[in-house]
Amino acid sequence: MTAPQPPFEIPPIITYAVPGFVLLILIEMIYIRVTKKGRYEARDSLTSLLMGFGNQVFELALGGLVIFAFAWAYQFRLFEIGWTWWALVLCFFGEDLSYYWFHRLAHERRWFWASHVVHHSSQHYNLTTALRQTWTGVFALSFAFKLPLVLIGFPPDMVFMFSAISLVYQFWIHTETIGRLGPFEWVLNTPSHHRVHHAVNAKYLDANYAGVLIIWDRMFGTFVPEDDREKPRYGIISQLGTFNPMRVAFHEWLGIFRDLRGAKNLREVWGYTFGPPGWSPDGSRKTSASIKAAWAARQQAAAVPAE
Amino acid sequence: MAAYLQQWIDQAPVLAGSIVAVLFMAGVAALLGFRHTTRIDSAELARLAAAEGARIEDALIAPDSKSALARLADGKLMIVRVMGADISGRILPASAARFRLRSGRLWVAFADTGFPPLHLRAEQTPPWLAQLSAGEAT
Numbered sequence: 355m356t357a358p359q360p361p362f363e364i365p366p367i368i369t370y371a372v373p374g375f376v377l378l379i380l381i382e383m384i385y386i387r388v389t390k391k392g393r394y395e396a397r398d399s400l401t402s403l404l405m406g407f408g409n410q411v412f413e414l415a416l417g418g419l420v421i422f423a424f425a426w427a428y429q430f431r432l433f434e435i436g437w438t439w440w441a442l443v444l445c446f447f448g449e450d451l452s453y454y455w456f457h458r459l460a461h462e463r464r465w466f467w468a469s470h471v472v473h474h475s476s477q478h479y480n481l482t483t484a485l486r487q488t489w490t491g492v493f494a495l496s497f498a499f500k501l502p503l504v505l506i507g508f509p510p511d512m513v514f515m516f517s518a519i520s521l522v523y524q525f526w527i528h529t530e531t532i533g534r535l536g537p538f539e540w541v542l543n544t545p546s547h548h549r550v551h552h553a554v555n556a557k558y559l560d561a562n563y564a565g566v567l568i569i570w571d572r573m574f575g576t577f578v579p580e581d582d583r584e585k586p587r588y589g590i591i592s593q594l595g596t597f598n599p600m601r602v603a604f605h606e607w608l609g610i611f612r613d614l615r616g617a618k619n620l621r622e623v624w625g626y627t628f629g630p631p632g633w634s635p636d637g638s639r640k641t642s643a644s645i646k647a648a649w650a651a652r653q654q655a656a657a658v659p660a661e
Numbered sequence: 662m663a664a665y666l667q668q669w670i671d672q673a674p675v676l677a678g679s680i681v682a683v684l685f686m687a688g689v690a691a692l693l694g695f696r697h698t699t700r701i702d703s704a705e706l707a708r709l710a711a712a713e714g715a716r717i718e719d720a721l722i723a724p725d726s727k728s729a730l731a732r733l734a735d736g737k738l739m740i741v742r743v744m745g746a747d748i749s750g751r752i753l754p755a756s757a758a759r760f761r762l763r764s765g766r767l768w769v770a771f772a773d774t775g776f777p778p779l780h781l782r783a784e785q786t787p788p789w790l791a792q793l794s795a796g797e798a799t
Binding site for chain 1: 665668669672675676679680682683685686687689690691693694695696697742744745746747749750751772773774775776777
């Protein structure tokens with residue numbers, strides 16, 4: 355049995371959004387040039403935009419596998435869910451929750467990080483950073499996080515539609531030009547929340563994984579508000595030393611491969627592949643947890659008055 | 662297979678449009694003057710080392726001030742390079758890098774693919790660097 359057809363033709367949401375992306379990037383560039391509120395660097399932006407282009411190419415080459423996986427999983431659905439208003443509401447929340455967990459594991463497990471690191475590899479935070487997308491998402495099986503929705507019975511096209519809406523939503527929050535947005539900050543993922551997510555300051559690490567709704571971070575204890583006294587520094591712990599898109603796309607995968615070649619036992623194979631990014635058998639490399647622990651210890655030491 | 666090829670043919674104008682848009686936006690960024698190049702000097706190196714809880718013993722800064730190699734007090738090395746307006750660096754044991762010094766040109770390579778090999782002109786070669794390039798890791 356085929357999936358129920360939507361009562362309307364789903365437009366190519368991302369393709370339609372692209373002219374808007376281009377226009378907003380140009381507006382942001384001019385605004386930053388005039389106000390100096392934010393930063394751009396032409397080579398960094400070119401790399402980000404080429405990563406976005408490469409993502410399009412890889413999606414075109416391998417996207418069929420995702421469609422096939424969704425269609426296959428849909429055979430085993432638990433419920434028959436049509437294109438009703440309540441199904442749309444539930445699917446929106448379900449997709450956003452699955453995005454939260456995908457995104458959280460994309461930071462906490464090296465296999466998924468190897469793909470997602472691309473998006474964080476710029477030391478800049480502007481609208482072009484939003485387009486700095488992975489080329490290896492399908493290879494990393496990132497789409498598997500959405501399969502439970504299809505297994506529940508949401509039509510695959512409905513899940514794809516909300517994934518595209520989420521991706522488009524997340525474009526505009528990659529900017530330093532917008533401050534805080536009042537009560538929207540309670541519910542929505544905003545530029546302020548997402549600046550924290552992209553920051554490498556110890557107090558901001560591993561926080562704010564939200565796609566559209568920040569409520570998941572508040573519920574699961576990963577929410578950290580932006581602190582006006584601590585300006586975010588962007589990028590990754592070991593900042594890349596290259597603008598070369600090929601190196602940006604594959605450096606962490608090659609790192610895994612290199613580490614696996616030197617692995618001495620199954621524990622090391624597991625740790626290097628699915629441990630936290632930076633995991634090492636002797637703990638000599640930095641992980642988010644070790645950086646945050648050192649920072650917390652320094653904070654505590656500073657808070658204790660000298661005797 | 663035919664459907665797969667047809668998909669590429671159908672999407673070719675979109676991909677072509679995308680690459681034009683990419684080049685246009687990067688061109689506008691360059692025209693607006695977003696082409697910063699920071700410079701590395703001794704003070705900046707010392708600041709970077711201090712931020713990592715380290716201290717510089719000796720350093721070799723490239724004549725164009727875009728890259729540098731420093732020997733730290735604990736025997737490790739700090740390698741930095743300019744990335745536009747930013748600086749990217751690594752601190753690592755000497756044994757984790759490979760060195761080649763020929764005719765005053767130094768080449769340093771690392772296992773880390775995210776930090777490509779460093780090439781810099783070494784007008785004066787400090788003894789520790791000569792030792793490293795001779796394979797005598799300290």
